[in-house]
Amino acid sequence: MSHTTMNLKVKVWRQRNATAAGGFVTYDVAGISDEMSFLEMLDVLNERLITEGGEPIAFDHDCREGICGMCSLYINGKPHGPWQANTTCQLHMRAFKDGETIVIEPWRANSFPIVKDLTVDRSAFDRIIQAGGYISVNTGNAVDGNSLPIEKAKADDAFAAAMCIGCGACVAACKNSSAMLFLSAKVSHLSLLPQGAPERKTRVLSMVAQMDKEGFGSCTNTGACEATCPKEISIANIARLNKEYLGASLTAE
């Protein structure tokens, strides 16, 4: 396979801290190989900024293999960039053309305040999990793993929902900044399994209450979340969440 190098412009959101005013700054980046990952392209730019005496662009990232959920970035108007079912760290420069201008913004949502440049604070997600995104079982209480057979189809559906990496792309893609896909994935994962049944009602009510408290918007079923989700979490989970929520509201003590 032959490889090409390209020269690009990147237009990046720069913001010193949570309270400072921010703005776009445009940089030229030259000699970018199409074999590089998107974040490696930013590494190259940062290396240059540092040696020139400037300040590198701050962005969150860690595993760089699409599973930790730490990377974000709104690239040319799309969370995680142009590829389907993909995270920013797995996006490669093959996706772009020589001479192109790439616009890079942070996740835009009031519930994800900016820390610096492209880094945002997603601790609201942790607080939603704290509100009930677990099964209350202390260590050492468990019975034998095979004492509770679970239908394969249900186990597979629970797994499909549990694949959520908590990156927040669903919120960033949504015009209302709704966290319903994230929340519904966790509620689905736990309510599909018999182990999750005892807390089924309280879980959904208190997680939804926490989501509202964090200021995430309402769901209007446009499906932008599903379309952008790097793990292809299905919007059917939101339907399941609504059913769980309604059932719990009607029968709660």
Added chain:
Amino acid sequence: MLDSKIPSGKLDDKWVDYKGHCKLVNPANKRKMEIIIVGTGLAGASAAAAMGELGYKVKAFCFQDSPRRAHSIAAQGGINAAKNYQNDGDSVFRLFYDTIKGGDYRAREANVHRLAEVSANIIDQCVAQGVPFAREYGGLLSNRSFGGTQVQRTFYAAGQTGQQLLIGAYQALERQVALGNVTMHTRHEMLDIVKIDGKASGIIARNLITGELEKHFGHAVLICSGGYGNVYYLSTNAMGSNVTAAWKAHKQGAYFANPCFTQIHPTCIPVSGDHQSKLTLMSESLRNDGRIWVPKNLGETRKANEIPEEDRDYFLERRYPAFGNLVPRDVASRAAKERCDAGHGVGTSKQAVYLDYAAAIQRYGKIEVSKQGLTNVSDDEITALGKEVVKEKYGNLFNMYAKITGENPYEVPMRIYPAVHYTMGGLWVDYELQTTVPGLYALGEANFSDHGANRLGASALMQGLADGYFVAPYTVGNNLADAIYNAAIPTTHPAFEEAAKKVADRIASLKNINGKQSVESFHKRLGKIIWNECGMSRSEAGLKKAIADVQALKKEFWSDVRIPGEINEYNPELDKANRVADFIELGELMCVDALNRNESCGGHFREEYQTPDGEALRDDENFMYVAAWENKGEHDWTLHKEELKYEVIKPSQRNYK
């Protein structure tokens, strides 16, 4: 000689007896005891959850924005447990035996046996938490095989087992946060241990958002910060994975054991250029069906698919007919390196070998034809059917390969090369997971204890969760029972002030260097030195040169590194500088350890010590010990030995031919 405090008695009874006799802390007193946990991967999150459940006051720290990001999340293959659900002859003893043998007889029998004993509890606990393991149609748990074993004992959740286990532990941890038993400090990095009267009594942590240094008291401190593979710069570790917490512990008196035991994983996507920031693992499970080969002819110019069978060298099948492509990781990696060094490598860099699925696609295609009772099937149809089967089994891995390389692995063989993946070495701990500093513990990959000189697949997840859920809650309690009379020490104590000042001074001196070169450029150079001389193959001359090179690099780093931004703000370059400074010191110790170990075993291959046919040559007479290094000052370490006594297993040469 070091005392590992292994309980007396028969191997099978040690852990049961220990649990039956260890000291306990009553619930009212547990509420007064504060425990600090550094790192929230499988070991840290499970320990924080389990100890919060017991009623201790836990403070947990991670450098990421959420505990759910820890790199345990990236583990693909699975987790071992001696459940014998498959009725294929598995037992606690077999898991114990396989782990000791896989580790090339450099692990401690009592610890490994305990690991095998609690392995079954881990699966039960995770199922109860709602971890969606793969299941059979009958609703029961499914298992698969992994390298170095003859039974099916690996539990899995597609290629995302680490993710599902970590989410389980994370949820248990967040539940304790909600209950007020655990306080979670995200985006914090531990930068020193505070010792009072020789005992670990707290930490200094930097708030990575504000740059502020915080003092935290603890009756015990647990280091659960993972391994140090990023010393090589390029590895399968996450970008933020670092040795800093463990290294600070080492500088405060905790011995560092077997630092040269590092695992190079044979199947990773090769380096594509100087811009490369990390390497991506392709699961070991691919070796179940893929065939590894290189061209026989030097200077081969044909494309892979144009090279006929007679011009291909399936070198693993040739050298190891009994295990073939499924030899353990260390053996497979060395064999690939040997062929590339001999000039048979492929791809533009010539530092890669082929992992070929063409034969598997044909084989599965033919099975499908017979399963579906098809007749008059063309070759193309067989291939298409075979591709479907391969897609179902390995689709997510094939997709990942295609995204990264831009090539279609269903059509052309994948190119793979070994990469740094895991570190068996780590902080020396006794049977109770306590380091040589009282009150300071190390769990999971951060300690050295269970994998000897080579770790078997699907054993890292097992060890992290064993330490956190089932071992530390007992052993830490045993030592805290005597501390109930000690009130919490206020952080105004001079020891805290001194430690905080020391950390602040170091940060200031790093920042004030104001040199010309970036942190990243130093890290890359360090990685090249360690990879070339203390990687897959090591020699006396090379290691001596590496030690000198690392020392020179350290000097240059401390006189010419450039850290932009301010100290009191969110400054990832400063965070990185702190970590790379520690990696440089660790790099030197790794070479010192590799130079001391005049034998080859597991992942440690010294060119001077090999059999005539190029296999690792162990020296049990002289090196049947754990090398635990005490830091004495700059470039200065003293070796302490822990003799390894094999009472149950008789060491023999590993043979995979």
